[in-house]
Amino acid sequence: xxxxxxxxxxxxxxxxxxxxxxxxxxxxxxxxxxxxxxxxxxxxxxxxxxxxxxxxxxxxxxxxxxxxxxxxxxxxxxxxxxxxxxxxxxxxxxxxxxxxxxxxxxxxxxxxxxxxxxxxxxxxxxxxxxxxxxxxxxxxxxxxxxxxxxxxxxxxxxxxxxxxxxxxxxxxxxxxxxxxxxxxxxxxxxxxxxxxxxxxxxxxxxxxxxxxxxxxxxxxxxxxxxxxxx
Amino acid sequence: xxxxxxxxxxxxxxxxxxxxxxxxxxxxxxxxxxxxxxxxxxxxxxxxxxxxxxxxxxxxxxxxxxxxxxxxxxxxxxxxxxxxxxxxxxxxxxxxxxxxxxxxxxxxxxxxxxxxxxxxxxxxxxxxxxxxxxxxxxxxxxxxxxxxxxxxxxxxxxxxxxxxxxxxxxxxxxxxxxxxxxxxxxxx
Numbered sequence: 001x002x003x004x005x006x007x008x009x010x011x012x013x014x015x016x017x018x019x020x021x022x023x024x025x026x027x028x029x030x031x032x033x034x035x036x037x038x039x040x041x042x043x044x045x046x047x048x049x050x051x052x053x054x055x056x057x058x059x060x061x062x063x064x065x066x067x068x069x070x071x072x073x074x075x076x077x078x079x080x081x082x083x084x085x086x087x088x089x090x091x092x093x094x095x096x097x098x099x100x101x102x103x104x105x106x107x108x109x110x111x112x113x114x115x116x117x118x119x120x121x122x123x124x125x126x127x128x129x130x131x132x133x134x135x136x137x138x139x140x141x142x143x144x145x146x147x148x149x150x151x152x153x154x155x156x157x158x159x160x161x162x163x164x165x166x167x168x169x170x171x172x173x174x175x176x177x178x179x180x181x182x183x184x185x186x187x188x189x190x191x192x193x194x195x196x197x198x199x200x201x202x203x204x205x206x207x208x209x210x211x212x213x214x215x216x217x218x219x220x221x222x223x224x225x226x227x228x229x230x
Numbered sequence: 231x232x233x234x235x236x237x238x239x240x241x242x243x244x245x246x247x248x249x250x251x252x253x254x255x256x257x258x259x260x261x262x263x264x265x266x267x268x269x270x271x272x273x274x275x276x277x278x279x280x281x282x283x284x285x286x287x288x289x290x291x292x293x294x295x296x297x298x299x300x301x302x303x304x305x306x307x308x309x310x311x312x313x314x315x316x317x318x319x320x321x322x323x324x325x326x327x328x329x330x331x332x333x334x335x336x337x338x339x340x341x342x343x344x345x346x347x348x349x350x351x352x353x354x355x356x357x358x359x360x361x362x363x364x365x366x367x368x369x370x371x372x373x374x375x376x377x378x379x380x381x382x383x384x385x386x387x388x389x390x391x392x393x394x395x396x397x398x399x400x401x402x403x404x405x406x407x408x409x410x411x412x413x414x415x416x417x418x
Contacts, residue, residue: 007409010408010409010412011405011408011409011412014408014411014412015386015404015405015408018376018379018380019321019379019380019383019385020379020384020385020386020389020404021385021386022385022386022387040305041305044305044306044310047306047310047314048306048307048310049360049361049415050361050380051307051309051310051313051361052360052361052362053361053362053380053381054268054271054272054275054313054317056271057271057272057274057275058267058268058270058271059267059270059271059274060266060267060270061266061267061270061283061284061287062284065266065284065287065288066259066262066263066266068288069262069288069291069292070255070259072288072292073255073258073292073295129300129302130302130304130305131302131304225300226297226300
């Protein structure tokens with residue numbers, strides 16, 4: 001059940017759903033969506049209630065549109081990432097073999113040192129969902145290279161949550177361990193900052209504390225989500 | 231219009247989106263067949279250009295393919311989620327292709343004329359839709375502004391420029407209207 005929101009937050013939810021906000025106001029509202037489930041629910045509720053305004057305009061697109069869409073599916077970035085994540089999960093469950101092979105890839109193919117230009121826009125992500133074992137909200141301020149991640153729900157475990165960024169190549173890079181409750185501040189290494197861009201995935205796995213940050217995850221993610229820049 | 235099929239359609243859309251999240255192209259085709267007319271209507275209404283709307287519609291279903299795993303049936307109905315993707319993609323296109331740095335003066339009139347025809351079409355199709363009745367109860371300028379925000383992607387700033395009022399005035403008009411709407415829609 002959603003709790004009653006104060007009036008100004010109720011109006012803010014409607015403003016976000018309608019798209020009235022821009023700049024810092026929009027950033028603030030989107031952050032609130034990630035950190036406050038009752039606010040997010042209010043935004044969803046407005047979207048639901050505005051939905052009938054889309055009624056009455058139905059029109060058939062050209063018949064050759066679906067084949068055109070189907071041709072574009074396999075090349076899409078997320079399709080590759082989806083397969084990579086699926087492979088990761090199977091590998092993680094089967095044995096440590098995949099982790100070992102990922103580590104080998106990292107060792108055998110060292111990345112050349114580059115001058116990295118970080119994206120200049122704030123990035124946010126929600127990791128997990130109400131159904132996932134864990135739920136976290138992250139935001140990243142590229143100017144300071146600091147990622148703040150708030151654990152909203154985390155399963156009890158003797159292991160520690162480790163945060164990973166998975167860019168387009170599908171290879172997870174550890175950003176280190178994070179706290180099981182409250183907000184963790186993660187200083188992102190300069191070489192990793194450019195990976196925190198729109199469309200990259202953040203994921204949490206449970207790992208032993210020893211040896212962190214690890215080269216590769218040893219288990220399936222308990223929460224994952226895409227980064228959006230705002 | 232009592233729609234007994236709505237619940238069934240909703241469930242089958244939720245199930246199809248779960249399949250799409252697992253990479254099932256046939257499930258995406260089912261989603262496309264069930265929703266393309268509606269989403270094409272959303273795109274066309276916003277961008278007013280058939281060829282552009284068809285290109286946008288392709289992007290919409292690629293996004294659905296990529297993001298289906300993020301759809302959460304407990305948070306939103308599938309059609310709300312799909313319409314939000316279509317609306318946002320179409321509004322992005324508008325901003326990239328049509329948004330002038332300064333709105334022309336005639337935009338105020340364009341808003342004043344905000345397509346009463348379409349408005350009537352909605353009302354007659356979904357007479358029971360509470361949102362339509364509630365919007366009708368609003369002050370006319372606030373209703374026009376909300377209409378322009380919803381269909382044309384106008385932000386507060388653009389609305390203030392288009393209707394030639396200070397930003398603070400525009401915000402207070404709309405906030406008052408949103409609170410009134412909230413009461414009318416029975417939030418909380």
